[in-house]
Amino acid sequence: MTPQAQLLKKRHRISAAFKLFCLSVTCLAVSILGILILEVTLLGLPWLNADFLTSFPSRFPEKAGILAGLAGTLWLVTLTAAIAIPIGVLAAVYLEEYAKPGRVATLITINIANLAGVPSIVYGILGLAIFVRFLGLERSVLAGAMTMSLLILPVIIIASREAIKAVPSSLRQVAFALGATRWQVTRDHVLPQAMPGILTGVILALSRAIGETAPLIMIGALTYIAFVPEGPMDEFTALPIQIYNWTSRPQEAFHELASAGIIVLLLVLLIMNATAVWIRYRGSKNKFK
Amino acid sequence: MTQPSEVLLQANAVSIAYGDQLAVNAVTLPIYQQRITSIIGPSGCGKSTLLRSFNRMNDFIDQVTLTGKVTFNDQNVYASDADPVAVRLNIGMVFQKPNPFPKTIYDNVAWAPKINGRRDNMDDRVEQALRQAALWDEVKDRLQESALNLSGGQQQRLCIARALAMNPLVLLMDEPCSALDPVSTARIEDLLFELKETLTIVIVTHNMQQAARVSDFTAFMENGVLIEYGPTETLFTNPENKRTEEYVTGRFG
């Protein structure tokens, strides 16, 4: 065999070995996840029924339900979306379409990237100081939503900027050449093209907000709530807090309830992520070349 | 070129630099009304840069500096009180690659009038622009289909219709046929002759036969410098400059 052929054979072997390595790592990760989901399902599924979804928490496991947490989470996510999406998208539009590149813009960019990495408990402390105490919003779902908005704003801004940046500049040029102002170009062409990417980022950010517990505990979202919030100023609890509370009880039945709660939380997340995939798929069909 | 014509648009000692790299060097070029002026020259000689200076499209590129004047109807397009948006309403542009919006055929044409507050008689406007671009008969039954379903040549004519919908006085075209097949190219060249009745056209092309066929005046550029400008026939048959002669006879470039 020539040295050339020998070397080639060796290179193919290394390539195959690397593929195997990647495959096994993937399998490991997936199977750990699979076991986790399996256990949660086995424990929680028997508890998952209409009563569970429509009852408030109780001292008796067989009477306890997730309604307060589920309603609180839906309130929280809706309000958070209403606050964080406009602010985040507009900030991204400003930074991409209007702000002049320079030292200030770079500084802002670095700061936003850093904010995305700040531990969520810090946002909780901030929310407690500003929204709960200073603005006097108490432990309302509005205070929670504003805190969550702070938490996910960096993610929304970064994702939206990437989506806007990916819009070909030739599209802007064509529109400008037709005598459009920057706002008209942004509104009619850039944002529609960037929308699938923006929405995907938004939904991923909201998914994160749904799963967060620490900032909500910090601002004092209660656990024993026997009502559904009827307005943004009502007190509330959320799914992850309810789950956390159940797991910290001694009785085994509450642990199983927690598993049922986790299934509900996962289903909510799954629905949101499926929406993101669907939006991305639809948006990919109508692209400017 | 039976009747004499006025200068509508003019570059006056225009120099344009990207950073410190000079792309257009002291070019003075008149553009006559209702005539077709073509700009030829080897790739990278600054044709597109010069063309984009007429409707201030270089404004969108960072670090571009322009000295000199571009006058439209004797008004300096770069005067401090000149509005680039208003300039672009009068001076339309068609790009190298057919690039319709990912919308319906109708919406492609209707967008510019719409954002400029000319919403009345929109159907007529769209029809007129499509007729002017010699596309109406092919698309009149499918106006609500996506423009992306059209062929390349049809897309480019749609882009011309889109630019015409604002009734501009000047149409700038940057190698509008370079992505098209010969049949589509011929259709667009025919179209140029019709448009010339009402419109002033500046066309950048690297296809010398095209320049010779369609244009009344030709400008030859090299390395950012305008080497020679004159009536197309003179420039192709009896050029003054040796470089021009070499270029138009295909000895380089």
Ligand SMILES: Nc1ncnc2c1ncn2[C@@H]1O[C@H](COP(=O)(O)OP(=O)(O)O)[C@@H](O)[C@H]1O
């Ligand atoms: N956006 C840009 N940034 C920097 N340099 C550019 C840019 N566009 C063009 N140039 C340079 O300017 C010169 C002229 O380019 P261009 O006007 O596109 O030439 P042409 O259209 O004749 O091929 C070239 O050297 C090119 O590299």
Ligand SMILES: [Mg+2]
């Ligand atoms: Mg060019």
